[in-house]
Amino acid sequence: DTGVSQNPRHKITKRGQNVTFRCDPISEHNRLYWYRQTLGQGPEFLTYFQNEAQLEKSRLLSDRFSAERPKGSFSTLEIQRTEQGDSAMYLCASRGTGEKLFFGSGTQLSVL
């Protein structure tokens, strides 16, 4: 499978715990994006990387959210001290030199 891969597919956690999601973009795609999607809504842009540089992070939802892409390949999104309102689908997308964004299947987070 050469598409965008996200792990885990589902994550259930207790309020206050930290969670980390991983995204493996399409090989050689230098741009990587994180979105959040709640039920009935469209994806909401969070942040993006060009190679290892995080070029936009002002739309991360709070300082509990952080993302990394240390080697310009895979990326991780971490949420610290999770709250019930963090429950959502977290989507990753990547893009190469073209304009199309290719999305993964997402990680569904449930905070109890």
Added chain:
Amino acid sequence: GESVGLHLPTLSVQEGDNSIINCAYSNSASDYFIWYKQESGKGPQFIIDIRSNMDKRQGQRVTVLLNKTVKHLSLQIAATQPGDSAVYFCAENMMNSGGGADGLTFGKGTHLIIQP
């Protein structure tokens, strides 16, 4: 802030009929528009895109129309099939100085239901 929205949350059509999904956008500076299809439990799947210097673009069974005067975008699906059942999102962006599209803004989506 400015955002993209859709007119109808749900659209039901008969199998074989044509369907039209509409989207209104408010950011006059947007110059790149995309339609995505999202099936249950999956990420959005690219369908078709259009730049603001065009008013129509055709793909396989799909056509996107852009009316910049009234800031309206539509997706036409010909001869709908059961596999077309999904939520459809329009998204917009401004092309950045590097010529790429970043930070897409999505609307709320239209759930297309295909009736047999």
